Amino acid sequence: MSLFLLSLYFMINELVYIIEYKLLMINSTTVEMVMLFDWMSLLFMSFVLYISSMVINYSQEYMLGDLKLERFIILVVMFVLSMMLLIISPNLISILLGWDGLGLVSYCLVIYYQNIKSYNAGMLTALTNRIGDVALLMGIAWMMNYGSWNYIFYLQFMKFDLSMQLIMWLVILAAMTKSAQIPFSSWLPAAMAAPTPVSSLVHSSTLVTAGIYLLIRFNYALNFNMMYFLMFIGTMTMFMAGLGANFEFDLKKIIALSTLSQLGLMMSILALGEYKLSFFHLLSHALFKATLFMCAGSIIHSLSNCQDIRYMGSLSIQMPLTSCIFNVANLSLCGFPFLAGFYSKDLILEILSMNYLNSYIYIIFFLSTGLTVSYSFRLTYYSMLGDFNFLSLHSLEDSGKIMLKSMGGLIFLVIMGGSMLMWTMLSTPYFICLPFVMKMMALLVTLFGMWLGLEFSYFSLNYKLKSLYLLEYSLFFSTMWNMPILSTFGVNYFMTNLGKKYYLSIDQGWSEYFGSQKIFLNLKTMSLWTQFIYMHNLKIFFLLVVLYGLILILLFLYLNSLY
Known part of the structure; x- marks a missing residue:
């Protein structure tokens, strides 16, 4: 709360504080510990701290019975501290410390439940994120040309310098790996192997938002080609994730793919030059996504660790309070009027409609929005409205008092947070001037997506996918356009097979003979x-x-x- 009020004070008075502490000097380049306090960093920190406090409180009950609960809480705290370091750093070296801290601790958390699936998911997560870490290291090497690693001083007036452009491409690569954009998307659903409180933290305000936050900080140095590239990548990610979630049956993976879809939305609106809108959606998304994961964790907890939505149904009767919170968060994700998601999402779509862009961008934006509503209502149908498909002997109820309190602490902000953020962040309101049809397009797409999601649920329940052709399509979409196969099987199988051939023909063949x-x-x-x-x-x-x-x-x- 104090950080939030401080951010308002900084915003009103247009203050920026930069605190520097010199550590050492190498080749006339000083290595400093620098902290940047402005309204953006303070506001983001207040959100991260509030969500993490709710998640840690939630973990006390969710992880009850875990023999190493203290270790889990310490790992979560380390995770949050790494994010804090990243948020307040205007210096590439201290950013790398926070960035690497996030990668390392996320690996420890993904492999927390020690089984083969967790180990594979952890390795995929760690190795994908290493690509971005190496890009940042190369960026640090190139930044030595400027005599300091405080990038914040060089962004605007060095925009057209070749070195800065190269650094920007490396930062874009780093942001794409951390925020799981195409072609690095496969680690995000795999990271669902972590405990649900971790998923709640990772998908709302820490790990995946780090890449977007870094690009928001670097936005002044983005040139036309970079924005063009980011726009294409963002829209493709948004569409791919929205389509994939409609074919998924794992509760946590559906919510993970929805995160991926929203990250694509943030990335593409950032590529339009609207960095404030991207940050606005990042914060409002953090609220309802943390709530969604908490509700999912509560449902999984009650259903004896069952995550398949086909086994759920009529949960609104069994768990009314959790279902109510879950539905409010889901509607916020869809952009239901006057909830948190509506203020940022609707504004993004209207700003996009006002811009002079080609039909591909316009169609894919609105199509992806429709798909978001579609998978949300499909999820609601399977879990809340459909027939009860779980065990006849069950004990489903809203029993977890601490978990409900944690979710209740967030649901107020899911309802009120969007309007509150809009009043505080956007000092000058956006003037929207659109024809009636385009103004209503977001609402029409939402209603169409709602109908599509319910029809899709009826279809897949009543007519099982017996056709092999339809089954192949379903598998292709639910496996994110074969991306997990490409990033695991595609990377290691061909390399190991080539290694075997090389070993037999060269090492034990011609080189042995000659x-x-x-x-x-x-x-x-x-x-x-x-x-x-x-x-x-x-x-x-x-x-x-x-x-x-x-x-x-x-x-x-x-x-x-x-x-």
Whole structure:
């Protein structure tokens, strides 16, 4: 609360505080610990701290019975501290510390439940994020040209410098890996192997938002080509995730894919140059996504760790309070009028409609919005409205008091947070001037998506996908356009197979024939021959004497025949 009020004070007075502490100097380049306090960093920190406090409170009951609960809480606290370091850093080195801290601790949290699925998911998460870490390290190396790593000073007036453009491309690569944009999307659903409180924290305000936040900070140095590239990547990610979530049956993975869809939305609106809108949606999304994951955790907890939505149904009767919170958060995600998601999402779509953009961008934006509503209502139908498909002997109820309190602490902000943020962040209101049809387009797409989601649910329940053709399509979409296969099987199988061929044909083949084995055999043959001579030297001497005598006799006979 104090950070939030402080951010309002900084916003009203347009204050920016930069605190520097010099650590050491290398080659006339100073390594400093720098902290940047402005309205953006303070506001984001207040949200991260509030959500993490609710998540840690929620974990006390969710992780009850865990033998290492203290270790889990300490890992979550380390995770939050890494994010804090990243938020307040205007310096690439201290950003890397927070960035790497997030990557390392997220690996520890993903492999928390120690089984083969968790280990595979953890390795995929860690290795994908390493690509971004290496990009940031290369950016640090290139930034030595400026004599300091405080990027905040160089962004605007070095915008057209070749070094800054190269650094920007590296930062974009880093942001794409951390925020799971295409083609690095496969780690995000895999990271669902972590405990649900961690998913709630990761998907709302920490790990995946780090890439977007970094690009928001670097937005002044984005040129046209970078924005064009980011727009394409963002829209493709948004569409792919929205489509995939409509074919998924795992409760946590559906919510994870919805996060991916919203990240694509933030990335693409950032590429339009509206960094404030991107930040606005980042904050409002953090509220309802944390709530959604908490409700999902509560449902999974009650259903004896069952995550398949086909086993759920009629939860609104069994767990009314959790279902109520879940539905409010879901409607906020859809952009239901006057909830938190509506203020940012509707504004983004209207700003997009006012811009002079091609039909591809317009269609894919509204299509992705429709798909968001579609998978949300499909999820609502399967879990809340449909027939009850769980065990006949069950104990479903809103029993977790601490979990409900934590969700209740967020639901107020899910309802009120959007309007509150809009009043505080946007000092000058956006003037929207659109024809009636375009103004109503967001609402029409939402209603169409709602109808599509319910129809989709009826179709998949009543007509099982028996056609192999439809089944292949369903598998293709639910596996995110084969991305997990490409990033696991596609990376290691062909490499290991090539390694095996190389090993058999080169290491144990030609190089053995022409190399070490051939030399060894030659030396062995020569030494055996020498040894043979050494062992039989007297015999060989007598044999040579006899041969010498025979040659002399033959020579004598030959000379006699001549004369």
